[in-house]
Amino acid sequence: MSPNIIEFEHFSFTYRSQQEPTLRDITLSIAAGEKVLIAGPSGSGKSTLAHCLNGLIPFVHEGASDGRLTVKGRNPRELSIAAVSEMVGTVLQDPDGQFVGLTVGEDIAFGLENREVPLAEMNRRVTAAAAAVGIEELLGASPQELSGGQKQKTMLAGVLALNTDILLFDEPLASLDPASGAQVIEWIDRIAQETGKTVILVEHRLEEVLHRPVDRIIVMEDGRIVADFSPAQLLASEVLAGAGLREPLYLSALKYAGCTITEEMQPQHPDKLQLGEKQLTGLREWQASRAGSRSCPAYPPLLELQEITFGYGKEGPVLQQVSFTAGRGEMLCIAGRNGAGKSTLSRLICGLYKPDSGRILLNGRDIGRDSIRERAQHIGYVMQNPNHMLSKHLLHDEIALGLRLRGFGEEEIRERVRKTLQICGLLPFREWPVSALSYGQKKRVTIASILVLEPEILILDEPTAGQDYGSYHEMMEFLLELQQRRITVIIITHDMHLMLEYAQRTVVLSGGRKLADGRPEHVLADKQIADSANLRETSLYSLARRAGFTEPEEFVRRYIDDDRRRRP
Amino acid sequence: MRARMLTFTRQDSPVHRLNGAAKLIIFILWSVSAMITYDTRCLLAMLLLSLAAFRMSRVKFGDYAVVLYVILLFLVLNQMAIFVFSPLEGTRIYGTRHELVHLAGRYTVTAEQLFYQLNVALKYAVVIPLAILFLLTTDPGEFAASLNRIGVNYKIAYAVSLALRYIPDIQRDYEQISFSAQARGIDISRREKLPKRIKNMISILTPLILSSIERIERISAAMELRGFGTGRRRTWFRSKPFTFGDWVAVGSVCAIVAVSAVITFYDGSRFYSIF
CATH class of the missing domain: 3.40.50.300 (P-loop containing nucleotide triphosphate hydrolases)
Known part of the structure; x- marks a missing residue:
């Protein structure tokens, strides 16, 4: 068996109700234990790709596929959705639509119940999974009492309890506020490190996902893979702008200041970013070049x-x-x-x-x-x-x-x-x-x-x-x-x-x-x-501090000015 | 928040501690037994037991007050309907006729009719406390497990649990939709004439129904992804094993039901007569 846990080879897929294929000629392999981000705008086919992995395609959304796809060496099409779910645990974007239990405990147990796990073992696994994401205090809480972040953690615990080799997150940040989103990303990273599971994240919020490192980023556009890079490689390239993805704010600021982003700068995280004398001078000059205070109009x-x-x-x-x-x-x-x-x-x-x-x-x-x-x-x-x-x-x-x-x-x-x-x-x-x-x-x-x-x-x-x-x-x-x-x-x-x-x-x-x-x-x-x-x-604040500005707020204001002026 | 009606509250009492399946079996046996018998002695004894169980559970009046009033209203309507449609039912059943007051035409109040209607009211009184008690003291999560245990298909049993899960969400959707509709000028209050009100109501219900259908699709996909519906059976996180107390409770109710059946049918008629 190949060391790759997931392999696509010239894979295409067309939904039954559509004329044009949604996925075109996908060739992609993911090794066991890798942490991969699949990014792309809405309609790029990234969710369709995820659904091919977890069995929603072809078992819920029907259509024709071409080429080869194997998950752990097996073709999902020849299995059932239940068999695929033994290999791939999925967390969807809308926590309300997938929170089916009346309490946190019942929801975490849902998958175990369906697999006829006996009560004693179920209790043990539910408690362990809840503890793994830090919600053991909430086992008796109803979904109405939970915040979005807590619901998303419940979902995470639910797939952890099943102990699948692959964890798939389909836009896990879509309905979360920034702080809860960052927390969920931290938990996902921790679990990936502790369990060595293969983690696949499907998201278009690049900067938020990169809050914790990923091994690779696959960028999709119009059903094709347009980039398969390491984070540093991708951020130093021109792919993002063309693919309709937002680049991290601190990199936009650097570009506004006239700096070029290179792979060697380690652009994947603001704390890792290497700022040389050239970049620092650039930033300082940019900050100083500010064309007077932005007039703040008075509104009656x-x-x-x-x-x-x-x-x-x-x-x-x-x-x-x-x-x-x-x-x-x-x-x-x-x-x-x-x-x-x-x-x-x-x-x-x-x-x-x-x-x-x-x-x-x-x-x-x-x-x-x-x-x-x-x-x-x-x-x-x-x-x-x-x-x-x-x-x-x-x-x-x-x-x-x-x-x-x-x-x-x-x-x-x-x-x-x-x-x-x-x-x-x-x-x-x-x-x-x-x-x-x-x-x-x-x-x-x-x-x-x-x-x-x-x-x-x-x-x-x-x-x-x-x-x-x-x-x-x-x-x-x-x-x-x-x-x-x-x-x-x-x-x-x-x-x-x-x-x-x-x-x-x-x-x-x-x-x-x-x-x-x-x-x-x-x-x-x-x-x-x-x-x-x-x-x-x-x-932007991290960048301002890294560059040694005493008033980061001024720096942010400078950025906003420039950003508004550049807009078409 | 709106008033919570007939919802489970976590409390500790002998009734709360009973297994959900045991409570369901007891409730069914009790109701069937109360439906069959017209023996006033049995009904009175069962009423006392019902009230005793009710007292033991220490549920709060506020939790069921509204429902109780609604049931009492129906009881009164039911009693009036019996008299209007069949004023001499008691005479027909008991075979005697003690006239008390003559009203008009075929409407005469007889002692037999009053006794018969008293028995009907007693039947209600026997079943209502246990029905309320079952709903108030059974954890909804355990309820589905209980249904499955007494032989209901687990998909149907889980549907009950899902309904309980999503009713609050749909309620919230409705509140939001009706709020935004009102802000657009869609009036569903009494100020509007009825035909227009119905039309406006449709403007609110359409998005509610469409978004609920969408929700159902999402939920069912999510459930399939988690392996629901493939196995012939499933286990239940909230199921509790039968304890000694549960067996005692079910056993005693079986005994009571048997005794009541013997007393009821001893003389060949299920109507006990004092005439």
Whole structure:
């Protein structure tokens, strides 16, 4: 038997419902004990590749394949999904959809139960697996009591209990905040080292995965492998930009400063990075070349929250004395852990609940007595999952819905829908069924359906969650355009790139109180504040410190300036 | 948070400690027995035992108050319906006729009818405490294991457990969807006229149903990946072995049921008469 635990040879795959192959001519071998990252934008075929390994293809998603694939010397197609799952343990991206047990313990045991493991042995293995990822205290907890990171660790324990040779992680970071994501990456690394298992990570968040070392990175594009490099090799190459992947921030900063990234610099981690005199001079000059202080425009106040306190029933206040102001035409982020009160705050602003005390002013007028519907004229709310908002078959009807309910004439409705579609870049699709659109386009449709009511404020819940760099960029440029039309954009998020690159201000909530309110680079520079919101220090700060700058915040500001100027 | 109804709370009492399968068997035997017998003496004795078990479990009134009121409402409706549709059922069963009050037409209140309806009410009273008790004191995780143990196919048994797992998630989806719909001006409150309200309700239910179907697809793929549904049997993490106490409890209930059956059928009719 070959030492390779996984081998693809000229492997192609076409889904039954599609004409074009999703995987084309894949040749790839992975040795036992290796830790490999498979990266690529949405639609590059990286998830399809993962599904070929864990048996979802061909047993759940059918299609035709060509070429050869062996896992531990056997062809998965000739086995069953259960037999494949004996070799490959999978953790999927959505912890809610795979958390099937009523408690953590039951969920970890799920795979063992299906393999008819006797109770005594099952108990032993569940406890051991829970201890291996540090959740032994939570065995009796229900999924509703857990954070995203804890759920993902439960999934990890579930596959560990099965003791498969290969661990496959399909976008494990997609629904985690930065701190939990980093923790999960640390646990995966620890387990890989302790058990010597083969680990395959499928992700497009390169910098986050590289928080801990990987042996190899496979980059995919349009169903093909375009690079199979060591991390250092890849980061020194030009592959990333072409493949629609975001390069680590500290490397972007170095490039902005005119430095070339080479393999010898060890670019795979900001702490390992070798900075020579040349790079240091480059960085210093870049920092000094800063063209004056970025003017911070003053925004006239539009929405004011004054000492809002609110609680659901007897359980004590969820929000305490929260005050902040959002200016007209400002882009503002609200960050905080699960349960910090972010979504409650948006519901109070929209009028679903009334605050126990405190006032909400819009244009200086107290809107405390206005109904949800009246507020909706001024304040629009866009949910995270677009499928939760779409109820009509045709795009035009979906966007017209709000206007029809408000009794506008058909003539005016047509005109306003047309104008909104134009702004949102959806005009070519106006006769399309909503279901035929991509996830990113659906997201835009939901924004359009709110925008058509001409609100002054748009509140968006995690608008970039689960999207790759390309769709992130498109979405944010679109929101930027709205901002330039003097619409106030309030974004609930833990996406730190978004905060740094687009927002003027970040408000951090913690335990129902406002902990910080200021420029994103300032808020993120404070470790204590970042920790309390489950955010992390960005690699730009590490780079600034490595380069010996006394004021890393200035350095980050320099980066943001340059980054905004370079944008098309 | 909304009020929790009929959900399991972790407590310690003799009833809580009983094996889930034992509780399920007891509940089924008890219900069948109460359904069969119209012997007032048996029903009264069983009622006392039910209430004793209820007391022993120390469950809190607040945990089941709403459900109890709903059941009582149905009991009253049921009693009225029996009288409206069959005012002389008691006379037919017991063969005698002691008229108390004549109302109108064929509606006469007889002592036999009152006695018969008292027995019907007693049947409810015997079963309700145990039904509530079963739901409140059985850990939902153990429930599926119990169903499987008494012979229900494990796929069906697990479906029950999955429903319990995902009901809170779907509830949360519904809250979010209806919130965003309301913000768009979709009104489902009484301010809107009924036909429009129904139409608006559909606008909320469509995305809920579609996203639930999507969810089901994801869950079933995840379950298959973890080897569900391939074996003929499975073991259960939450199953508990039968203890001595469980055998004693099941044994005593079997004895009670047998005694009740003997008393009921001793004179050849399952209706005990005082007339």
